[in-house]
Amino acid sequence: MDRRHNPFVPGAGLQPPELAGRDRLLEEAAIDMDRILDSRPAKGLILLGLRGVGKTVLLNRLRALADDKGFRTVRIEAPEGSSLPELLTPELRRMVYALDLRQAAGWRLRRAASVLVNFAKAFSVTVGDLELSVDLAPGEGDTGNLEQDLPRLLVAMAEAAADQHTAVGLFIDEVQYLSSSELAAVIVACHEIAQQNLPLLFVGAGLPQVAALAGKAKSYAERLFDYPEVGPLERTDARLALMKPALAEGVSFDDDAVDEILAATQNFPYFIQEWGYQVWNAAPSSPVTRSMVLGSHQEVVSHLDNNFFRVRFDRLTPLEQKYLRAMAELGPGPSATGRIAETLGVRTASVAAVRQRLINKGMVWSQRHGETAFTVPMFDAFMKRQMPQLIRHVPQRLTRQRPRGAP
Ligand SMILES: Nc1ncnc2c1ncn2[C@@H]1O[C@H](COP(=O)(O)OP(=O)(O)OP(=O)(O)O)[C@@H](O)[C@H]1O
Numbered sequence: 001m002d003r004r005h006n007p008f009v010p011g012a013g014l015q016p017p018e019l020a021g022r023d024r025l026l027e028e029a030a031i032d033m034d035r036i037l038d039s040r041p042a043k044g045l046i047l048l049g050l051r052g053v054g055k056t057v058l059l060n061r062l063r064a065l066a067d068d069k070g071f072r073t074v075r076i077e078a079p080e081g082s083s084l085p086e087l088l089t090p091e092l093r094r095m096v097y098a099l100d101l102r103q104a105a106g107w108r109l110r111r112a113a114s115v116l117v118n119f120a121k122a123f124s125v126t127v128g129d130l131e132l133s134v135d136l137a138p139g140e141g142d143t144g145n146l147e148q149d150l151p152r153l154l155v156a157m158a159e160a161a162a163d164q165h166t167a168v169g170l171f172i173d174e175v176q177y178l179s180s181s182e183l184a185a186v187i188v189a190c191h192e193i194a195q196q197n198l199p200l201l202f203v204g205a206g207l208p209q210v211a212a213l214a215g216k217a218k219s220y221a222e223r224l225f226d227y228p229e230v231g232p233l234e235r236t237d238a239r240l241a242l243m244k245p246a247l248a249e250g251v252s253f254d255d256d257a258v259d260e261i262l263a264a265t266q267n268f269p270y271f272i273q274e275w276g277y278q279v280w281n282a283a284p285s286s287p288v289t290r291s292m293v294l295g296s297h298q299e300v301v302s303h304l305d306n307n308f309f310r311v312r313f314d315r316l317t318p319l320e321q322k323y324l325r326a327m328a329e330l331g332p333g334p335s336a337t338g339r340i341a342e343t344l345g346v347r348t349a350s351v352a353a354v355r356q357r358l359i360n361k362g363m364v365w366s367q368r369h370g371e372t373a374f375t376v377p378m379f380d381a382f383m384k385r386q387m388p389q390l391i392r393h394v395p396q397r398l399t400r401q402r403p404r405g406a407p
C-alpha cells in the first residue's frame, strides 16, 4: 500500500498514532498533577518496563500533559557516562527564565537562580549568564556533594514555582543509567520536597531494575514513588493499536491477519509498530490478509534482527554475547543464574562480573535473587538466530611463567 500514508511509527520515543492501553495511567497521573497544583501531596512516578514497551512515549505524553496544566517542566535522558548536573543545569536555567526571571522576578525566583549559579560552579558546569546583580543564596547548593546540593537546588526551584502559583515537573528518562549517588540525590531531593509539601512532580522512566536500585540507594524510596509497570498491551488494546490507525487511512486487517501479527509481536508496542509498518508497505491492497502477513514474516524478522536487536548485540563483548547465548538456551526466562553458568560450562562466580556488566549495560536484570532475565523482549530467539551454536566458556587461566633458571 502507499508508503506515503503508512501510519505506523516504529522507533524510539515516537508518539504512536494510537497510544493504546495507557488511559488509566494517564488519568491517574493527571489527578496527581491537579493535586500538586492544588498544593496537595502526590507521590512521584517511576515508569518501569522492558525495552520498547513505550516508557519514553508515556513520559513525553505526561510531560505534555503537565505543560498543558501549567507546570514548568524539564526533561532529561540520563545517558551512560554523562553527569546529572551537566544535563540538569541548562534545563533548570531555561526554567528559571520560563518562570520570568527578567520581569519583576520575586525574591524566591532570584534566590533559586542564585542557588543554580552556585550549583553550576560547584559541579564545574558552564551555566551562562543569569541576570543577577546580587548573590541571594551565599553558600547554598555549593558544597560539591550532590546529595546535599541537588535537594537544595530543587527545593529552591519548587519554592520559586510555588511563589508564582505554578509547579515544577521533573522528567528523567533511562533512570537506570544514573549513578548510584545521582539516584540517591534525586531521591533525597524528592523526599525533602515531599516533606515541605512543595509543588514538584517527579516522573522517571527506566528498566525494571530501577525499583531495586532506588530502594538500595534510599530505603524510603519505596514509599516515595509509585512504580507503574508498563508492559505489553492487553489483547484488545493491541488490536486497537494496529487497526485504528490503519482504519483512519481506509485500510482494514482481516481478523486472522491481526491474530497472526499479535502472535508474532506478543503485544509489545514496538513490535506492533514495526510489524504494522512493514506489513503495510508489503501488502498490495486492503484488506490485509493472513497470507500477506505470513508472506512478510521473514522480511520483518530480518529487519528486526539487523536493526533493533543488532545494535544491542554489537555493543557486547564476545564473552557477554556468549553469556546471553547461554541464557537464550534456557528460553525467554527469567532463568536461574546458576543454570546459565552451568549451561556455559563454568561456575557462577566466574561469570558474575560479566553478568554485572550486562546489567550495567541494561541488557539483563534480576527480579529475584538468583535469577536473570533479558530486558529486551524476544532477545532469546534473536540470540539463537544470531549464534546458532551454543559456545561453552573456557576461562583463561593466568599461567605464571617460571623465572628463567628457577628449579
Ligand atoms: N501504547 C502504545 N500503543 C502503540 N504503540 C506504542 C505504544 N507505546 C509505545 N508505542 C510505540 O512503541 C515504540 C517504542 O516506544 P518507546 O520508545 O516509548 O519505548 P521505551 O519503553 O521507551 O523503549 P526503550 O526502553 O528502548 O527506551 C515506538 O515506536 C512507539 O510509537
Ligand SMILES: [Mg+2]
Residues within 6 Å of the ligand: 012, 013, 055, 056, 057, 173
Ligand atoms: Mg525509552
